[in-house]
Amino acid sequence: MGLSVNIKKKTGDFFLDVSFETENSVLGLLGASGCGKSMTLKCIAGVEKPDEGRIVLNDRVLFDSEKGINLPPQKRKVGYLFQDYALFPNMTVLQNVKCGSKDLGKAKEYIKKYALEGTEDLYPDQLSGGQKQRVALARMLSSNPETILLDEPFTALDNFLKARLERQIMEVIEDVKAPIIFVSHDRNEVYRLTDTIAVMENGHIVDISEKHELFKSPKTLASTLLTGCKNVTRLKRQENGNYFATDWGIKLCDAPFKDKEYRFAGFRAHDLKMVTNGNEFGKENILHSEIVREVEDTFSVVIQFFPKGLEEKTEYSLLTYETDPSMWNDIKENMDGRTITMQIPDEAIIWMSE
């Protein structure tokens, strides 16, 4: 049971090559726009055809290039929620839902279930954003899909509406027992809504794991950046097994596996620890830094700084530290001009080999 996907598709210079399996849970596809997320969903739904591979849903083969199987989208039982909902503008709410259910009684039942009573005879452009999404959900779910694909449903919405629509989707996710794929470029959204996350870059899945695990220790540079880590550096291995962080100009100790070759390291902006002046003796992974600017965010302060004594500043040399405003005020009182000393705790360092 579940959904298993293994497909390759070449369009122009772009090469899509993805492979994953998911049971009755929510899989997030996280990636920047143009990384192949939507193309993957379209291949599963059958509106795009992969060059080769195999797609199996609950023991039904939807696509198999070797056996020449390519079920039309009509027979796949794949529910697809489009980015702009793709409601038929020439049909009323009731007619739209009936396109999914094929049955008037069932359509009315779903209209009731999704709190759309009273809007049956309205056209999509007369509906609010929340209602549109509910019509799209009712239409899709009333067609009894065996898997559900959600293609960036909240893009281009304001924050207030976003939060409300996200709750609607959450209710569906809790209710439906089927493999669900949620696609987005927003790491927070993906984190809130899914169980497992696959990070996509350039048509490939570069990292896939349980979401807590992924955010705690992403395995690749792409997934580290996509999960929101702002501080990364290239590494140079030294003879004693330690590493030199070339973009930060410091030595990094205690890599987790001695026999593994790491190429990048990073830490999250809120993970730094302050070191009061003169107390850094005997401590490792210390950053002596020069503050460049302080940026006030809604509920936090973001401090941008350069490590001191860098031979050459690169695009990764400007680092970020994020903390709450009261904490920052305390730190500032004990600060020596624009200079600050911080430590990257061992457990906060993300080590990446690719």
Next chain:
Amino acid sequence: MDWYPLWNSLRIAGIACVIVFFTGIFAAYYAYRLPGIWKGILDAVLTLPMVLPPTVCGYFLLLIFGVKHPIGHFLQQFGIQFVMSWYGGILAAVVVSFPLMYRTARGAFESFDENLAHAGRTLGLSEKYIFWRIRMPLCRQGILAGTVLSFARALGEYGATSMLIGYTPGRTATIATTVYQLWRVNDDAGAMIWVFVNLAISTVILIAVNLLEKKHG
């Protein structure tokens, strides 16, 4: 007063319009789904009659359907002769008005959001249903505009028509050819009547186009 040219013009334009409606939509939908280069080639071929002088189109039609040429000769065996017959006017009108229908319909198809068709497919709707109940209604405005334009063009067709079917009062005369003939024989009063008939029809058509555009504007 002989009203034959009005009746003849209306039936030629009407029948040509029906033919162009279906062939134009079919060709437009086909071209819309073709990949890049083929689309360009087909597009050029199908639009050619719009940029050629109608007399050149008429000349080509004579080359194909003239009774001394193979196809025309072959058709004559079955009693079909486009040259110098009223229904030859349909042929001429179809050829010159087809590009208008084709281009407007293709423009309408191209502005259609393909995700709607994808959504319909994933919901299990048949291709036929998607075409007639979703794609066509949403492209209605462009298709209607194309139909009206083709009808107007067919009604006003002169060049290819006069080459192919000439002017025989009571047999092949249309409004456009009649105006020319009456003027040629110095019957200004007669020509003026047909000029006003033509103006009246054109005005009705233009108002219809405007109403269609407003309704969906």
